[in-house]
Amino acid sequence: MNWPYVNEAGKLFEEHCDVLVVGGGLSGCFAAIAAAEKGKKVILLEKGGISRCGSAGTGFDHWEMACTNPGCKVSPLEMTLALEEEQDYYSNAIGHYIEAKDGWDCLQDIERWGGKIRDTEDEFKGAAFRDEKTKLLYAYDYESRYTLRVFGTTFRPAIIQQMKKLGVRIFERTEATTLLTNNNTASGVLGFDTRSARITIFHAKSLVLCMSRPARIWLFNGDIPGLSEFRPFQSIGTGHAMGYKAGMEFTMMEKSIRGEFSAYGRSFPPYGTGNNHNTWYAATMVDSRGVEIPYVDRDGNILKTVEERYLPAKGQKFFLKGGVIDEPKYEWRGPETLPFDKLMDMGYKLPFYADLSSMPEMERKAIWGLMVGEEAKTRIPVYDNYNKRGFDPSKHLLQSYGTGWQSAAFLEQERQLFGAPGGMMHDWNLETSIKNVFAAGDSLYASDCAGFACTSGRWAGKHAAVSADKDYEAVDMDYVESEKERLLKPLNNEDGLDWRELNLAISKAMQNYCGGIKCDDTLKQGIDLITSFKKEQLPLLKAENPHELVRIHEVSDILEVSEMILQASLARKCDSAPLSFKRSDCDPSKQKEENAYLVISKKDDQIKTYYKPHRFYGDIEEGYRSHEVK
Amino acid sequence: MMKDFTYHKVSSSTVSIHFDEDKCIGCNRCVEACQIDVLMPGDKTPKVIWPGECWYCGACVMECPIEGAISFRHPLMNQARFISKEELNK
Ligand SMILES: Cc1cc2nc3c(=O)[nH]c(=O)nc-3n(C[C@H](O)[C@H](O)[C@H](O)COP(=O)(O)OP(=O)(O)OC[C@H]3O[C@@H](n4cnc5c(N)ncnc54)[C@H](O)[C@@H]3O)c2cc1C
Ligand code: SF4
Ligand code: SF4
Numbered sequence: 001m002n003w004p005y006v007n008e009a010g011k012l013f014e015e016h017c018d019v020l021v022v023g024g025g026l027s028g029c030f031a032a033i034a035a036a037e038k039g040k041k042v043i044l045l046e047k048g049g050i051s052r053c054g055s056a057g058t059g060f061d062h063w064e065m066a067c068t069n070p071g072c073k074v075s076p077l078e079m080t081l082a083l084e085e086e087q088d089y090y091s092n093a094i095g096h097y098i099e100a101k102d103g104w105d106c107l108q109d110i111e112r113w114g115g116k117i118r119d120t121e122d123e124f125k126g127a128a129f130r131d132e133k134t135k136l137l138y139a140y141d142y143e144s145r146y147t148l149r150v151f152g153t154t155f156r157p158a159i160i161q162q163m164k165k166l167g168v169r170i171f172e173r174t175e176a177t178t179l180l181t182n183n184n185t186a187s188g189v190l191g192f193d194t195r196s197a198r199i200t201i202f203h204a205k206s207l208v209l210c211m212s213r214p215a216r217i218w219l220f221n222g223d224i225p226g227l228s229e230f231r232p233f234q235s236i237g238t239g240h241a242m243g244y245k246a247g248m249e250f251t252m253m254e255k256s257i258r259g260e261f262s263a264y265g266r267s268f269p270p271y272g273t274g275n276n277h278n279t280w281y282a283a284t285m286v287d288s289r290g291v292e293i294p295y296v297d298r299d300g301n302i303l304k305t306v307e308e309r310y311l312p313a314k315g316q317k318f319f320l321k322g323g324v325i326d327e328p329k330y331e332w333r334g335p336e337t338l339p340f341d342k343l344m345d346m347g348y349k350l351p352f353y354a355d356l357s358s359m360p361e362m363e364r365k366a367i368w369g370l371m372v373g374e375e376a377k378t379r380i381p382v383y384d385n386y387n388k389r390g391f392d393p394s395k396h397l398l399q400s401y402g403t404g405w406q407s408a409a410f411l412e413q414e415r416q417l418f419g420a421p422g423g424m425m426h427d428w429n430l431e432t433s434i435k436n437v438f439a440a441g442d443s444l445y446a447s448d449c450a451g452f453a454c455t456s457g458r459w460a461g462k463h464a465a466v467s468a469d470k471d472y473e474a475v476d477m478d479y480v481e482s483e484k485e486r487l488l489k490p491l492n493n494e495d496g497l498d499w500r501e502l503n504l505a506i507s508k509a510m511q512n513y514c515g516g517i518k519c520d521d522t523l524k525q526g527i528d529l530i531t532s533f534k535k536e537q538l539p540l541l542k543a544e545n546p547h548e549l550v551r552i553h554e555v556s557d558i559l560e561v562s563e564m565i566l567q568a569s570l571a572r573k574c575d576s577a578p579l580s581f582k583r584s585d586c587d588p589s590k591q592k593e594e595n596a597y598l599v600i601s602k603k604d605d606q607i608k609t610y611y612k613p614h615r616f617y618g619d620i621e622e623g624y625r626s627h628e629v630k
Numbered sequence: 631m632m633k634d635f636t637y638h639k640v641s642s643s644t645v646s647i648h649f650d651e652d653k654c655i656g657c658n659r660c661v662e663a664c665q666i667d668v669l670m671p672g673d674k675t676p677k678v679i680w681p682g683e684c685w686y687c688g689a690c691v692m693e694c695p696i697e698g699a700i701s702f703r704h705p706l707m708n709q710a711r712f713i714s715k716e717e718l719n720k
Contacts, residue, residue: 003635004671048665052689057665153692173667194667197635223643224705226666226683233685234666263708269686273710290718357715380688380702386712396712407710491633545635547667547680 003545008198009488012480016203017043017169018468019461022176022189023210023239025054026450027441027457029159030106031208034461036166040468043202044168045191047175047234047550050160055212055231055442059152060450061279061375062139064322065096066103071131071138071145074318076100079146080620086320086328087420088578089614090252090597092446094428095456097620100146102455107148110454114158116151124370127362128307137370140281141334142310144318149366152374152450174200175550176211178483179242179437180475186436187473189242190480192487192553197546199484201475205468206436208460210453211239213423213442214561216554218256218415218514220507221264222500230261230270230418231442234554237417239443241557243424244564244602249433251445251597251612252422253568255579258516259410260418267408271375272382274354274398275407276337279371279378281321282309285337286355286397287348298333306359309335324420324448353397368393413515420446422568425599428617428627430460431467433601438464445597462629489539490552496542499551502533506558509533514566519585523570530566534559568600571609637670642682644705647690649675653699660690660700675699 019035021028024046032044044050052058067076080097111117118135119125129138129149137149163170171191178190180201188203214237215229226233244250263269276283284306285293295303297313312319312334319334328334338346356364373383391398402409423445430438438460441453490496513526538556543549574590575582596611617623647660647669654675661669661676668684669676686704694700 001637003637007635009635048667049662051693052663052687053665058687058689058692222682224682226668226685227705229685232665232687233683263686268710269704269708272704272708286718288718290715353713353718355715377685377687380691381686381704384688384691385702385704386710389709391712395714397715397718399711399713401710545637547637 005195008193008196009491011198012484013198013200014203015043015200016472017041018205019208019464020045020189020202020204021208021210021461023212024050024170025210025212025441026056026453028208028210029163030454030457031210031440031461031464032163032168033159033166034458035208035465036163036168038462038465040465042168043204044163044170045174045176045189045202046170046172047194048173048232050170050172052156053232055235056152056376056450057156058376058379059155059374061149061152061371062322063103063107063148063150063451064449065100065146065451066107066148067100067146068104069107069136069145069148070134071136073144074146077621082320082332083324086325086332087446090446090578091420092444093615093620094426094430094617094623095444095447095452097624098459099452099455101624102458103451106451106454106458107150110155110158113162115155117148124362124366127366128310129366137366140310140321141312141319143312146318147322149370150374152376153379175553176238176242177487177553179246180479181246181434182473182476184247184434185473186434187475190483192550194546194550197488197549199487201480203472203475205470205472206464207438208457208464209239209243209424209432209437209439209443210441210457211235211237211443213237213417213421214240214558215417216503216507216558217417217562217565218413218507218510219259219262220503222504224264225500225503227264228262230416234550236554236558237561238554238557239439240423240564241560243432243434243437244560246434247601247603248437249425249599249601250422250564251425251599252579253565253600254572254581254598255422256415256417256565257419257580258412259414259416260408261416262408266402266410268401269377269381271372271378272386273407274352274400276354278323279375280354280367282306282335283354283356283367284358285400286353288351289349291348293337293343293348293352295335295337297335298330303335306363322449326419352400354400355397356393357395357397364393413511415510415515420448423447425597428623429463430456431463436464436467466629487549487553490541490543490549493540493542496540497537499541499548499555502537502541502555503558505533505537506530506555506562510562514569517582517584518569519583520570523566526566527563527570530559530562564600567607568598568609571600572598637679639677639679640682645678645681646684646686646702646704647678647681648701650699650701651675653696655696655699657695659693659695663689663693665689
């Protein structure tokens with residue numbers, strides 16, 4: 001069939017701006033708005049379509065750590081310190097403090113732009129999680145009130161309208177492929193039009209990278225690749241790959257965890273099965289006989305009422321729950337159902353079900369209708385779809401699968417960058433090790449969540465605006481030409497390989513050589529194999545159109561990131577529980593010196609690593625104060 | 631000048647999106663909403679060209695102005711089961 005879009009392959013265009021934001025998810029949009037509010041000329045590049053792109057394009061249901069909201073009883077510092085300790089100091093305290101301080105401001109901005117953050121229709125009047133005066137709805141810990149339930153499906157249209165109002169120039173269907181630098185300073189980015197194949201040099205005085213994080217490293221299915229991972233299929237960590245190639249520093253890249261969320265193989269669509277976590281907290285769970293599974297407090301005392309599931313224990317100020325937190329330490333552990341093994345010992349019978357029907361009406365409606373409905377990938381895929389299939393939450397029980405709440409049962413070697421994984425190293429300005437290149441959202445190390453993305457985006461956008469008071473850096477046109485050739489070459493490989501074959505081979509290689517248990521020998525073999533894929537297989541990939549070219553660019557980036565993960569893993573010699581990092585040849589003598597951030601970068605094909613101490617960011621409140629751009 | 635682009639439907643064992651020819655007005659809003667470009671503009675309705683690449687987000691359905699013109703379903707293997715309370719207690 002003939003391609004319905006124009007063909008601009010081989011053509012080179014140029015654009016200029018002060019601040020270039022790359023990636024149009026939550027963090028990118030907030031960065032663009034913040035820079036434009038400072039009077040800068042801003043361009044935003046987005047690989048997909050702007051209307052519903054990014055992880056949260058179709059919504060999100062809860063906003064964490066909004067510690068300055070009028071009902072909150074936890075201070076930003078208390079929250080940041082709790083997360084630091086909970087994550088054994090592999091925590092992004094800079095980002096979390098900004099999140100905790102600025103989250104409520106961002107929410108009010110969204111409301112001003114037309115998003116819905118309150119129960120303005122009084123649907124939940126009288127509910128325990130509602131503040132009657134402000135009409136704000138809280139989640140999880142109803143006592144300390146740091147997490148809000150929000151109407152996330154309404155946010156995206158409001159945010160886009162605001163960008164347009166401020167004159168942000170949005171280039172959709174534009175894949176950033178290459179970071180252009182001059183003497184370790186940003187000069188711009190190359191953009192590839194995913195429909196016409198035109199290539200554009202975007203000259204910029206400062207950049208904000210907002211392309212989220214790597215994926216499709218260990219998990220890939222060639223038949224249904226779109227279901228392989230949790231984040232959007234086309235979002236595979238190009239920001240990391242381009243940064244790594246340009247000499248940028250990363251940290252915690254050796255951290256990966258056993259897969260938790262995807263929707264192929266041994267896994268079900270997120271939020272679409274019976275469970276009692278995240279969106280579904282604290283659903284009543286029953287076993288196959290209909291016997292209720294008890295919730296217990298942190299001391300193992302059985303909770304008798306539904307209300308108690310949302311309250312801290314006696315003497316506990318608050319409990320931690322949400323996206324980043326899996327099984328908190330005693331100090332912050334909240335109510336939870338009894339562990340699976342214990343339930344088996346006690347004679348509970350599989351399968352388990354979520355039973356919303358026996359919950360108070362407000363709690364049922366909060367889970368089915370508000371959370372499932374406003375959460376990403378739930379409005380149509382779960383809420384509408386299940387309703388059409390006849391699901392009635394006041395009558396039906398929804399089945400759980402596997403042993404855990406994820407309704408997934410991954411193997412140890414099926415890994416993901418999930419649960420606050422590694423990412424770009426940065427300072428208090430959210431500037432990376434490359435001058436005038438800032439970053440935000442999921443691309444930062446140990447980051448997670450929507451509130452984090454919006455607040456870090458805003459902070460980075462303001463700093464990028466300040467840094468843009470300078471001249472453009474020169475662009476190396478020889479490099480541009482070589483990149484142009486690289487990006488288009490697969491169009492000439494008529495009998496070449498399908499990109500899926502290589503992605504599949506990478507995922508198998510990473511499972512084999514960088515799985516749950518690592519050692520020097522296998523990691524080195526992995527590096528050899530990935531290097532040979534890069535040299536020998538990548539040049540063979542074939543494409544008939546720009547869509548397929550994009551998939552090939554992705555595979556090339558996945559190879560780059562896989563190499564970084566293998567190299568970082570090789571550099572860390574001792575096990576680390578907080579990083580889910582295990583070796584068969586662990587060197588315990590290294591434990592102390594390695595209890596720090598492993599920072600990795602590459603220059604002229606030489607890998608450089610060093611350790612940066614925990615809490616390198618100094619006093620948290622002082623750091624915020626002295627770097628805040630008003 | 632580079633050679634002309636061509637494309638063909640890349641089949642996959644599951645297809646999430648279906649169009650109702652009688653209802654669809656061919657506005658292509660669904661095509662524009664998809665961040666992956668799973669869909670391509672077509673004659674009467676858009677076409678699902680890369681069904682395997684769908685990440686099952688539902689954005690295309692959310693943005694469609696005509697009720698029922700586009701519909702979504704999970705792969706059979708992912709159709710989670712639910713039962714009524716009475717059935718369970720039997
Ligand atoms: C299903 C789901 C549910 C979630 N629910 C919640 C929730 O309820 N609460 C919460 O706090 N968090 C939630 N999260 C997490 C939260 O949505 C993310 O942490 C947050 O949206 C990340 O924002 P971001 O801007 O960093 O990345 P994203 O929003 O993912 O945006 C990245 C963007 O970069 C673009 N991009 C990628 N590569 C390129 C390139 N080469 N060139 C140009 N653009 C590129 C992508 O197309 C994408 O639009 C959820 C995530 C998912 C996936
Ligand atoms: S469900 Fe999402 S990924 Fe699939 S075709 Fe629709 S918009 Fe694209
Ligand atoms: S948005 Fe709806 S009406 Fe428009 S082309 Fe798509 S399915 Fe048809």
